[in-house]
Amino acid sequence: MTRFIVHLLLGASLFAPPVVRAAEKVLIVVSGEGRDAGRTRPGYEFDELSQAWLIFKANGLEVDVASPQGGAVEADKYDPKEPFNAALLADTAAMSQLADTRAIAQLRPADYAAIYVVGGKGAMFDLPASRPLQRLIATAWQNGAVVAAVCHGPAALAGVTLADGSSIVAGRRLTGFTNEEEALFGKKWAAQYPWLLEDALRSRDAQWSEAPLMMPHVVVDGRLVTGQNPYSTVGVAEAIVRGLGHTPVPRTPGRDERAMQLVEQLRGGDVRGATTTLQRSTDQFHVELIGMLGFYQAKAAADNLAELRPALQTMELAMPYMAEPQLKLGVAEAHLKLGDRVRARILVQQVLDAVPGMEQADALLKRIDG
Structure with missing residues (x-):
């Protein structure tokens, strides 16, 4: 059941033809930490790269891709059949860049109108440790560039110090992958992080902002643009386009975004x-x-009834169209916590009728009748 959240897909978009203007260049920064599609070492999120790339190109922007050490980079596991991923995979020029990313230390900040830092758990390791990246971001910011990051990408901002000695995030409104989201989806690697992203940015006097678990959330503070999680990717990319003084070209949201x-x-x-x-x-x-979004929101809500109710409504919105017994048990659990034992029991019995002897359902039924 966690697969949809590991991939964290926002959906395909159909773009109008690229606008014609003097090209501005966006630097996309990705982690070079990844190995074995994230199994032995986490890397970057391909979805966060591909969706933003398509928006940049559709809006007439040039793109460079860089990583701390340069060379080939490896993404965590993703679905190559997703339309936005398939489109990037079919772009030979783009794939050539990913096969040989530029080393951060070799770049000139003045070449870029914007910097966009891709997330993924690998970003928690090599991006904060890269002094050349910190200097690049600081200089680009002081030159007037838009600086943006999504999900774990804001980890690259934590160590950025400006010419006056202040932190780039101090006093600024921003967001990123939250402690709540990390508790559910970062268990394999979070113990190895140098710090949790939310904690690090708050400690540097950032004005932290967040939406409910895994909901899209983009914060724009002048030229600083941040997105809470992968579902915020499209919003971040279009905010970068607007930050460069342009109106994003029309597009048709895909089914995930809808x-x-x-x-x-x-x-x-x-x-x-x-x-x-x-x-x-x-x-x-x-x-x-x-359905899965509601399921995990309910899990995160625990006994917080104010958060549990909308999570239950989200699960119930999807339940008539899903045959997943775990979802129905999640709905039953939520009803039990909200005091409706009758509805909870009906749902659990439906699961047991369909999957006799399911241990999780039997255990929940005992709690309902206990």
């Missing part, structure tokens, strides 16, 4: 509207994403 927008509608109080919209055009939304 699914997240539907959850935002639900969490905004329009449960009926979200339900009706999904019923009318189910194939336009990534329903499994909605």
Whole structure:
């Protein structure tokens, strides 16, 4: 059940033809830490690279890719069939850059109108340790560049000191992968991090901002743009385009992005509207994403009823279209915590009718009847 969250996909987008203007250049920074698709060492998130790259190119921006040491870089496991990933994989020029990224120490800050730092757990290791990257970001910022990062990417900002001795993040509004998100999805590597991202940025006097677990969230503070998690990638990329003084070209959101927008509608109080919209055009939304998002939000909410209720509504939005017994048990668990033992028992019994002897369902039924 964690696969959708490991890949953290936002969905495909269809772009209008690139605009014509004098080209500005964006530097995309990725971790070079990755090995074996993230199994033996975490790397960068390909989804966060591909979606941003497509937006940059569609808006007439040139792109360079760099890593601390240069050379080939390896992403964590991802789905190559996702349209945005497939589009980048088919771009021979892009793949050539990834096969031989530029070394940070060899770059000139003046060459870039914007710097975009890709996340992924590898970013917690080699990016904060790269003094050349810190100097590059500091100088580019002082030259007037847009500086942006998504998910774990803001780890690259933690050690950046400006000419006046201040931290680039001090007093600035920003976001990044939260402690709550790390507790659920960072267990394999988080113990090896030099620090948790949220803690490090707060300790440097950043004005931290966050949305509910895994919801899209982009914070723009002047020329500083940050995104909370991979679902914020598209928003960050388009904010960079706007930060360079341009209006992003029109695009059609993919089913993953539409699914997240539907959850935002639900969490905004329009449960009926979200339900009706999904019923009318189910194939336009990534329903499994909605269900799993609610499942993990409920898990994170624990006994916080104010957070548990919208998580339950999110799971129930998707449940009619999913045959996943774990989701139904998650809904039952939420009803039990909210005091509705009757509804909880009905749902657990439905699971046991479909999957007789399922240990997790039997254990939950005992708790309901206990």
